[in-house]
Amino acid sequence: MKITIKDGPSGEVGEGHTVADALQALGVSLGLDILAARVNGTVVDLSMPLHGDAVIEPLRFDSPEGREVYRHSSTHIMAQAVKELFPTAQLTIGPALEDGFYYDFAYERPFTPEDLEKIEQRAREILKRNLTIRRRELSKQEAIEFFKARGEHYKVELIEGFPEGERVSVYSQGDFVDLCRGPHVPSTGHVGALKLLSTAGAYWRGDERNPLLQRIYGTSFPTQAELDTHLARLEEIKRRDHRKVGKDLDLISIHDEIGPGLVLWHPKGAMIRLQIENFWREQHLNAGYELVYSPHVARLDLWKTSGHVDFYRENMFAPMKVEGSDYQLKPMNCPYHIMIYKSHLRSYRDLPLRYGELGTVYRYERTGVLHGLLRVRGFTQDDAHIFCLPDQMEEEVSRVLDFTFYMLRTFGFTEFEVFLSTRPKESVGSDEHWEQATSSLEAAIKKRGVTYRVDQGGGAFYGPKIDIKIRDALGRSWQCSTIQVDFNNPQRFQLHYVGEDGKPHQPIMIHRALLGSIERFVGILIEHYGGAFPTWLAPVQARVMNITDRQRDYVSSVSADLKTAGFRIETDLRNEKIGFKIREAEKAKVPFMLVAGDREVQGKTLSVRRRNGTNVGDLTVSEVITLLRAEAAQPYQYSQPSQGGGLSFPSCA
RNA sequence: GCCCACGUAGCUCAGUCGGUAGAGCACGUCCUUGGUAAGGACGAGGUCACGCGUUCGAUCCGCGUCGUGGGCUCCA
Secondary structure (H helix, E strand, O other): OEEEEOOOOEEEOOOOOEHHHHHHHOOOOOOOOOOEEEEOOEEEOOOOEOOOOEEEEEEOOOOHHHHHHHHHHHHHHHHHHHHHHOOOOEEOOOOEEOOEEEEEEEOOOOOOHHHHHHHHHHHHHHHHHOOEEEEEEEOHHHHHHHHHHOOOHHHHHHHHOOOOOOOEEEEEEOOEEEEOOOOOOOEHHHOOEEEEEEEEEEEHHHOOOOOEEEEEEEEEEOOHHHHHHHHHHHHHHHHOOHHHHHHHOOOEEEOOOOOOOOEEEOHHHHHHHHHHHHHHHHHHHHOOOEEOOOOOEEEHHHHHHHOHHHHOHHHOOOOEEEOOEEEEEOOOOHHHHHHHHHOOOEEHHHOOEEEEEEEEEEOOOOHHHOEOOOEOOEEEEEEEEEEEOHHHHHHHHHHHHHHHHHHHHHOOOOOEEEEEEOOOOOOOOOHHHHHHHHHHHHHHHHHOOOOEEEEOOOOEOOEOEEEEEEEOOOOOEEEEEEEEEEOHHHHHOOOOEEOOOOOEEOOEEEEEEEEEEHHHHHHHHHHHHOOOOOOOOOOOOEEEEEOOHHHHHHHHHHHHHHHHOOOOEEEEOOOOOHHHHHHHHHHOOOOEEEEEOHHHHHHOEEEEEEOOOOEEEEEEHHHHHHHHHHHOOOOOOOOOOOOOOOOOOOOOO
16 A cells, blocks of 8 residues: 655555554654654554555644644543552543643542642653553443443443444553543653643533532643743743732732622723723724713613523623612613614614723623633623614624724734634524625625634624634733624614615614723733733833932922823832832833932933833933833824725734 | 632731731831942731631631632533
8 A cells, every 4th residue: 555654755555554664664763752643634543554545644742633642641641640549530531631631530539739749750650661552442332341340430421422333442551441532642651741730620521510520630741841841831821910910010909898800990000991991992983983871770671672681691780679660780781872873763874883882891700700800790891883784794894803903903912813603503583694794794804814713603692703812922812802793682672774765774783892891801911911011001101210319309300291291100209229219110010210310410311221121321301201202102003094995904813 | 609729917928736926028217318120227017808606715626608719611
């Protein structure tokens, strides 16, 4: 049979030889780096026998598939260690994750940190044993018998769920045997460095009615150095945690006395937020939006009409009684914007109408899911609703996409992932509507030349949507922006406009949020920048400090001048050494430190130091103003054209 | 909501095998006037999350409540 190595030689290899044989026969040396192979498109074990012509691509740790095999084998090694140390623990499932793995065990008690250490040690020992990993296939019945005999009841349950007649694969290494689809690395020695990270409870099959299992998380890399780099990254993530940085920089707080998920914005946090909001409002006005405000409560009847009471109740705070009728704290802004639309008879000539609001909403989130600023109960959406004619939809979506990329780039994000979510099983609206809306969304994405993925059935019940995820400085992705078409509300609220034909027609409604929620977005920004905000967002842009008391008056007057010039300035006149003041300003992540001693007073200058430690040198006050002005400018200048076109940022992928 | 862990000064944490507590930083006063990441002295600061129980006595033990953290989606 003819075997071809991808991007390499090809040749004849005897029938029934394994992938490993074939690789070797064609001159690929089988080091520990080759973990598995893709054969004619399928990822398989190196020990798999070949029948017929094939194209083979050896897989190493540098490919996503190679990594997955690697981590999957790693979790088996950990499971073997657990079984050796805790024989009564039962195996359940143990998949690879993006940068690690976990395994869930049924065990009578949680694993302690001491257990974890022992398991890790034992797992390392198993690597050293370099046990061969073997694949075997059994019939469904044989597999059930086999795992029953071993007391692995969860495995039995899994196999019982498999289709009749299916062959079941089983992998073994030494005495350890696990039900597994595979593939795996050839031997336990192929895993280089392994580290267990944490334990947690997890429900069998993710359902809280099921028994609680003991999950162990870990990760593995070919070398200790790579593992160390990864662990250092985890440390960095911890160091940048917005909850810690938010406290250290005195930006926000959350108090028991106020309630979980309810955020207080301290002056510095509020200043950052104010900059974001000012920018947001200004840009929305430029982009043809009209800004509106709406109250925090409304009669429950409004939320009945909108369908929230039927479809969203579990996320809403309980209604309150006022003068005998029920009022509801708002979980969304849309019904109010709809009411503004309805306050007039609208003509097709009025459309599109774009109503934007930084609208604060309240949603009941289960206590267990609350998380700092990222998941809260009261938050402000950068919300807008666009009411348009059906044939304006594509253009409107296209403009929103453009606008989104511009906003996100301004805040320092350069990598985006775009998802198009289509009709879910439970949904309202006609097929034609869905089809038309979905294709408009898709056309708008394509027009922007953006790569995207389709999330089949991931749309809201009321319409398809586009979600945009950003990647932060540490490579994590976050969903912020969403653009959703809504068929439901125009129907429920009987929205219409008078068409050219003089007859009423239903407008299309588009919900959109670019930053998502301000709380969440600021949380993400804090972590993205590690608290060191760019000058245009920094709550304090420069701190002016004197070296001795002799410069007090000079520093005060210079500070006043800088404030008059429009900058956010703090003055540090404390009786402390300059080194100490610099240290404090560094810790507060102030972008510029302006120091005045006798020399500077003499020359009417300031010694300018950047947050990163570089010395800019002595500048006059007007030079400082010029410098700060340049530094405090937003990174992109943009004006939304009045009609059509639009500035696009095609490098988003 | 569920499981596990945690809750001690403004912050970070130590401590008490049950006899009402301690450090560093921050804060205040004083000394020091020092040139780019920590000058010194003294001082003030705590209902040990809250409630109930056990006990002669609870910050410590038990139960409950509240809150925080990790997790509960990524298919053998």
